[in-house]
Amino acid sequence: MSATSLVVYIVDDDRNFRESLEELVGLMGYRAIGFDTAEAFLEDPRIQRPACLLLDMYLPALDGFWLQDTLKAKGISLPVIYITGHGDVPMSVKALKKGASDFLLKPFPPEDLRAAIITALTQDAANVAHEARQHKIMACVKSLTPREYEVMCQVITGKLNKQIAATLGTAEKTIRKHRGQVMRKMRVASVADLVRALETVGIAS
Numbered sequence: 001m002s003a004t005s006l007v008v009y010i011v012d013d014d015r016n017f018r019e020s021l022e023e024l025v026g027l028m029g030y031r032a033i034g035f036d037t038a039e040a041f042l043e044d045p046r047i048q049r050p051a052c053l054l055l056d057m058y059l060p061a062l063d064g065f066w067l068q069d070t071l072k073a074k075g076i077s078l079p080v081i082y083i084t085g086h087g088d089v090p091m092s093v094k095a096l097k098k099g100a101s102d103f104l105l106k107p108f109p110p111e112d113l114r115a116a117i118i119t120a121l122t123q124d125a126a127n128v129a130h131e132a133r134q135h136k137i138m139a140c141v142k143s144l145t146p147r148e149y150e151v152m153c154q155v156i157t158g159k160l161n162k163q164i165a166a167t168l169g170t171a172e173k174t175i176r177k178h179r180g181q182v183m184r185k186m187r188v189a190s191v192a193d194l195v196r197a198l199e200t201v202g203i204a205s
Helices: 015-027 038-043 064-073 089-097 110-142 146-155 161-168 172-186 191-200
Strands: 007-011 031-035 051-056 080-084 102-105
Touching: 007 015, 007 038, 015 031, 015 110, 031 038, 038 064, 051 064, 051 110, 064 080, 064 089, 080 089, 080 110, 089 102, 102 110, 110 172, 110 191, 146 161, 146 172, 146 191, 161 172, 172 191
Parallel strands: 007 031, 007 051, 051 080, 080 102
Antiparallel strands: none
């Protein structure tokens, strides 16, 4: 994946500072897209990923923490790098506890910004790959019939076909057939692979 396909979103109400950041991020080889408010960012229907968000802590009306919480509520795991000219240790600790990728005090050296962006974009690339795998696995799960799903839930506990048949009140050969269908539809070659796949989507613990 080339750097130019990676996006750095910037939300800062200081127009001059935001435009300077956009230019600096562009010189680093990334695509920079700026917004002056949290609301404007949320209203953009074209959020691309992998990406990260350079977010001013203090914004008009709705602040950075509000935007971070809103993104989480929407299920958007976009790494956030806070930028502020009026930060302190308690604020930075709170930001990091809320899951921020980094916390930079204005004015910050370009090399610190570059390092923070690289870390955040690497994190989001991994998030995007993980989410894509989750979607693929869930599509496989949804392809199962209700009975196949029941059998699958028994299989991942380590039960033999005979035991599953007794539990579900059916013939062993029927369980064997359903089990084969489960493995085929889930695109796995072993029970261990099946368990790992289901753990990825929170079905198997």
